[in-house]
Amino acid sequence: MNNIETPWTNMTSPLGEGVTTLRVNHERSNSWYWIRSKGGFYGVAIQFPSKEVEATSTVQGTAKINIARINDSNGDHYLGVVINASELATVFHRLCLDLMSACRFSESPDELIAILKRRVLAWQRLFEKGNRILSPEKCLGLIAEMKFLKDHWIHGEPSYSINGWVGPMGAPQDFKDDAQGVSVEVKAHAFDSNVVKISSKEQLDSEESLFIVAYPGCLSSSGSEGKNLNEYVEETRRVLSPDQYSIFDERLLNVGYARSSSYDEMLFQIGEAKVYKVAGAFPKLTKDTLPAAIGQVRYDIDLCLVADWSCPVSDIC
Structure with missing residues (x-):
């Protein structure tokens, strides 16, 4: 592991296979444990009733994330998520805390197992990109x-x-x-520019509004x-209800975000x-307006030239 202390720093590896x-x-709502296994694997595990052993078998590991299923001498069953990449220790610790927070408001084993399954897949996508922060x-x-999510999508009418x-x-x-x-397609552009980038012919192609x-x-x-960015994430989380935390965290993982002090110095x-x-007649390129021989497209739209299509946000929400 690295030099930053985590719960696993002072835990010794077991002598045997346990x-x-x-x-x-x-964590009071569920029985969570930091775990360390032979060979330097470390992670977190949650205790399930013994009758849920078969249900936990649906949670599968990935290339960089291992699943540990443990039955102790008392007949209790544990499902653990473990990795052995020491360079990911601090970010993995943060992800584990988020996982426990997301599960805190789930009462049934089925809900907990569903969250674990989605989270393992999201973690894998994050780890495939390496321990890199997002560009500005x-x-x-x-x-x-x-x-947009905070101010309009979840607080609009409807x-x-x-x-x-x-x-x-x-x-x-x-x-x-x-x-x-x-x-809705959300775009960001510079204050001194009115140009937004469209990344595909599908992006502005919809049969809906x-x-x-x-x-x-x-x-x-x-x-x-x-x-x-960390502050914007926490600001958004505060307006969500607890049962929305797990979905919110998984979306963030899918775009490559995990909380990191590396973001602290970049202010937006x-x-x-x-x-x-x-x-x-809004100007756009779609599969119906392009020859079949043209594949992927990227283009810019000057917002100054589409002012005729401007509308209030209340038209959406």
Whole structure:
């Protein structure tokens, strides 16, 4: 492990095939343990009733994440998530804390197992990218999405579900609600520019009501104004209900974000959004307007030239 102390730092590896455990004292709603196994593997485990042994078998490990299933002498069953990459110790510790926080408001074993399954897959995608922080450009894009989520999507009228934040899952648009027939693509652009980038021919292609929500923003040049990405994440989390935490955290993991002190020094400013309805003759490239021989496309839209399609955000929410 690295030099930053984690719960596993002072835990010794077991002599045999078992695990060394340390109860997570601050977790009262579920029985969580820090665990360390032979060979330098370390992680966290939760205790389940013995009758749930078969159900936990549906949680499978990945290339960098191992699943530990432990039955002790008392007949208790534990499901653990472990890794052996010491360079990921501090970020993995943070992820484990988020996992326990997400599970705190789930009462049934089925809910806990479902969260664990989704989280393991999300962690794998994060670890595949390595222990890298997001670029300033990606940070600003994520901040814009969270601002729309917090200020409008879940607090609008009608309000939409956090499950509708589908961009991190690979969907063409950032937000989508099938029941209301609404899709939203959130963009960030510089304060001194009115140009937004469209990354594919699918991004502005929808049979539903489709909107572009564009936020002006920038990385603070003074270093003293604005908020960092960690602060924007926590600000958004505070307006969510506890049962939404696990979905929120998994979306963040899917875009490559895990809380890190590396973000603390990057401060961002973000302005008020302008909204445009993508309808009628709105300029766009889609699969129906492009020859079949053209594959992937990327292009810019000048927001000054689409002012005729501007509308209030209340048209969305």
